[in-house]
Amino acid sequence: MPHGSDTEIAIRVDDVHLALGDDPPLAVLAGADLVAPAGEVTAIIGPSGCGKSTLLDVIAGLVTPDSGSVVTSSSGRPVLMPQRDALMPWRTLRDNVAAAAELRGTPRSDARALADREVAHVGLAGFGDHYPHALSGGMRQRGALARTLLAESDIWLLDEPFGALDALTRSEMHRVLVAVREQVAPTIVLVTHDIAEAVAIADSVLVASPGPMRIVSRVRVADAGPDAAHEILTSLRAAGVNA
């Protein structure tokens, strides 16, 4: 796995400030910095409501920050996978996944064929005709992952993608993600509440302060070794989080 400062940087967020709402505006990001090395998983962990999703919106280009800069190396746009309701209930699994190709201009029938391939890729072969409500939570997130794959972006923004799943399904999804990643090697920014998940999947973990958000420390999982989880917990506590 690529390592350290000699690798290319895929996302660089520099001193981003952002206030949302109008009466009165609420400071959500207060000097957020983020560096995501290409091909690595960078996890963001922080208290609820601190501004993690907003930071992903800024990286995705959905929201323009008030100040600061966001640079991505990606040729295309970053693709975002939310925690829940990522699939359109009125489309079958196949058509949900196919939307990613349709939106790149692929004709519908070709998009469907591509979708079938990705559906099989995430272990859902045979479920293409099912509507999301007939799938389990884990299967739905596999579907969202298939769509993310088909978007063919080299930057994935995963916003607590497994947060709504039970522990068993979550670890199953971790294996799915790791397997998928070995084949396509995207740069991933993973927002999570779960220290164990961060340590299991990420190359480095960024600890966020309570809102307005800043990144207060960075833990490289490989360097920290078995102490990684403890180090993350310590930084969270130092940032004033009751963890």
Place this chain on the structure above:
Amino acid sequence: MITAAQVEPVVPAPPAPRRRRVRWGQVAAAVALPLLLVLLWQVSAWIVQPREWILPSPATIASTGWDVRERLWYHAQWTILITIVGFALATVVGCLLAAMIARSRVAGLMLYPWIIVSQTIPLVALAPLLVLWMPDFGAMVTLAALISIFPVIVAGVDGLRSTDPELIRAVRTLGASPGWTWRHVRVPAALPRLFTGLKLAAVFAVTGAVVGELVASDRGLGALTRLSAGQFETPVTFAAVVILALIGIAMFLIVATAEWAALPYSRRGTRPGSN
């Protein structure tokens, strides 16, 4: 660190879809109550023997209805036509207004409060005016549309505003334009609620048509109830009311069937416990 060379497939494989059978038990349960009431009515009519022009028995209503079937059909055609055209008008205009209100803040502020306020006017009172202003048919259709448009607008606006922001966030990063998001996300997301409004509107449209006929027309089942009751042909009045109920039920079922066809994903019974 976890590694896995291959993604483990989900087990088990999906079951083959099963066809639903007609459940006669459910059908019986659905018609049991009205049958029982009619039976009770018939039996008490035998015992009490009320005068026919005050309260005819179900059997009298049925036989009289059959005798005057051509007259009933002449009036029913008119009412059905007005109901359908009025409902169609309410659907088209209602959806357009809902889209404008949900789409533009200014349109929402300008229109929505007044549409709600307009519901405090007893629309029935407009019937004589409408007849003054336009031909009978137009007046009746307008009244049916005015009475049934409100649920279409409210359900449409609520539906269009109900889209999950997370879903919009996800498709936008896939490259969806606002137009695509509108067509493929916001409108489909609004449909379940819109159909609730349409089902109400379908039934209201019958009321609208009848009220118009009752007040200001010589044709239609509404007019027939007025004229026949005025001449103490009470069994005919009852027969007209029964047909009106059937028209209302038919309107409801047509919209419910359209909903069933348009929203395959929301059909009941696709998951255990979902009905």
